[in-house]
Amino acid sequence: MSTAVSTVLIALVAVLTPLSALAVWAEREIGDTDGYVSAMAPLAADPTVRGAVADRIADEVIRQVDVGPFTGGVRDLVRDAVLSFAGTPAYATAWNTVNRAAHTAVEQALTSEDGDAASIDLAPVIEQVKRELITDGVPFADQIPVADITITVVESRRLGAARAAFDDLQAAGLWLPVGTLLLAVVAVPLARRRLPALAALGLAVAVGGLLLRLVVAVGRALTLGDLPADVDRAAAGAVFDALTATLRLASWCLVGVGLALAITAWWAGRGQGLAEALPYASGRRRAR
Template identity: 30%
Template structure:
């Protein structure tokens, strides 16, 4: 009976850990606006992100210059945009733009949609950067107070203002509750087991299973993310791909820590079991 209780507690602990790890990552890097902005700011150091953003800004600058009646040289505008995305100012402003996008998805306070219902983001803070001002003035361009760029080719029911509002409300509670419950059931597993060493090793196996399953799940889930990104195109698609890659890399770090903790617990559990066995034999 004690073995059955221990096994049941171990299974519950494993399931809770499988919820707690991705929930903790999501809360820190997606749900929390500061964490998401941090993730975006770190991603801004990636040349793939910089190049995609520079290409999108160049397209917008060419349109602005054409509307102003000037004969533009695309290569000059491209050089200005590339110089900006390579500058120290870009990561912080890229994070600011992503804060706006985050509020659009997690609240319904900021309405960032065009007349067609497409998700748009305002890039005007980037055009206000000093590295652009001289170039814009040379072409007689006045930086607009708002420059909304659609992130999707068409309106999508899955991308609406406040679509993730409930996630933002309950995400922190789920993350904290899952973490606390994982710890509680891990302690209960240790308390119910006849051999603390074996129970500790079993908990280590749980962490190894969760880490390995997480890696496998990400590989499978990435296909679905790619399908979802098919609603975007061009430079926005390149930018989204790069950001998703950084998000996956961040989650990989959490899974690697889980695997490392699992390996450590298995080693400690085996050591504790061996020492316990030797102690019993010596008595």
């Protein structure tokens, strides 16, 4: 009976392991401003995101500023100025600033019914670019609007379906991984043969890691497949990858640790079996 209970607990560990990783991610990264800013910080150097920001600013400037026959030239100047600024430490600082301000909107989009999109205000970036263009004597630069230019970082019509699960995971927080660890600790002593149970537990952890990787891959496909036509797919993919980087790392760590535990337990059990078999074989030889 106890072995059957151990088997059930080990199976639960395989299911709860990816959920535990998602719960920690939801609370400590998406739900925490510093964690969110740290996750988004590498995108300041991502060429795809830089290009999307430059295109968004240039297009909006041309839309709001009447430059007459100079439209193409002014757009190129603005875009080049944004890309030039994007290579400076000041841009990285501005990027972190706008993402810190945007965190509340992103979390709200994921946890409430107030909309299916969240954007970041590019005002700090535009203000710096505008100063540089004015300094360079670019015509119409002083007319560039600083406010009301944003870029979308989260947008999907399917967000509503994921909100309930996200809320539950965020509420579970560290309790879910702690509970999963307790199940793992209890499962092995309950088994009649502990080393095989330990090997099975390692495989369960590895399977949980693969399930987590599958969840991230499916989530990426659904998110990018549901984007509006005016959202840059490559930039959105870079944002998704940045926000889920810790989950991908965690998935491979779980697979590695689980397999290492399973192989070690199997090898120890094999050695134990040989040790038990040797005295039996020796006794048979003496009997002959």
